[in-house]
Amino acid sequence: MAEDDSRASVVPVLVLRKITQILRSFSVDQPELTLQQIIRTTGLPASTCQRLVRNLVVEGFLDREDDHYRIGLDFVQWAAPGTFGLDLVRLTRPALQALRDRTGETACLYVRHGPFRTVVSLAESRHPVIRLFVVGMVMPLHAGSAGKVLLAWDPTARQEAVRHGLGRFTDHTVVDIDELTDQLAAIRRAGFSASFEERDAGAASISAPVFGLNGELVAALGIGAPLQRVSPADVERLAPIVMELARDASRRIGFRADAPFAVRSATEL
Template sequence: MATDRGTGTPPLLVLEKITKILDCFSVTEPEPSLREITQRSGLHASTCQRLVHNLVREGFLDRSGDRYRIGLALVQWAAPGTFGLDIVQLTKPILQRLCDETGETACLYVRDGASRTVIAVAETRHIVMRLFKVGMVMPLHAGAPGKIFLAYDPAARTDLIRHGLPRFTEHTPVDIDVLDKQVEQARSQGYAAAFDERHEGAGSISAPVFDHAGELATVIGIGAPTQRIGPADVDRLAPLVVAAARDASAALGYRPSKVLDPRMEAPESP
């Protein structure tokens, strides 16, 4: 049997151990220490230390003091996989148009359990901006995109409750009843707006994108510092986000019924 060069360990066993290490990183605990990684992975201390060291050397992990986080190299390696998705290719011009019309960074998201992941980005030209990168993973309950997933994806609420609602700022909705009311508002108006929930000074507006079967396919939205996107800007920007969501849905084959589907009705500008 072939072995991993220098360790004498079968390659598949090495991959299993690396998987256990990477599973120690989560949205709520993105920077564990080596001791925490060892405890959570169940690996022998010397084995865990050696593998973590190798992952840092290869750029799969980054180290800051005694803390570790997922490395940029791993994110970059994962990013090309999203470009093969039809959803990214079909909606790319619409995402760029939304960025151009609003002047802010526009993103597409998919859900994975109690988290949301960025799968496409059209970046603003503003010097001061919120940083979004393909592969970024964020909590579901904090921010406008998550409220859209909760409004239109029946399984999202169950996954979120199972995971819990950690607090990130004083504005993070950590009470499920409060969050339910926000989600119902998002469902009724066809978009969600949120401010200072994941980071202080950050705002976002998002809307649902449906596929040919009428199911939620992705969430489209914009994000920016609250100095440019605040509550007073929602009436101006929300119709643009909803229009982009409507066009993206059409690109994915969604056809609303002859009776206007309220999910795709853009809010009127004042």
């Protein structure tokens, strides 16, 4: 009887191991994969991999668009620490849409997981030419305004990013830790971050922090656009709007400016 119980407990563990292999095949460099790519990366039998991937889509662990798969929104929300899951997305949605409407550009909400940031919600620009963002998109922290916001208000994020390595994506990517530290201090003083061509050529973004109930950093809210529509000359006009809507998002999830964590962070960071 004991042997039967032991054998029965092994089967679910083996299935979980295969699921873990599938999920780990996605990375910041390859956020979207075809089924054949997943099969090659995991080394799983094609029929087994196809069945598990199909089930992961049904359960929300993976999202599918045409022949490509990516990490699902449900999984991102469960995995990201410091968030309120679906409540975070639902409660901040009005601020996200208002940011899109007032700036005309795609607005995104990002949360951090380890040394990466992930888009958990977006309101897409109505311009015919846009920067492409999708829910579940994974990006580095040190390249781009939203990632730098998460770094600027979260010392743990800085430690994880440095430990993972500051990879170069363009000629404008900051890979020197001292230069990055100076930038983060300036971002905290300004209350927002603006970046140009740090992760992709021809891309621009402006982001600001979203704080939770106790004043802890929860997310970054920002806009992303082609450089021809958002240049350094537009920051003075757009940054106040981004900060205003990030404050609105914070209020919607219960942030209080006198929260102990908020006061401590302002003086210690």
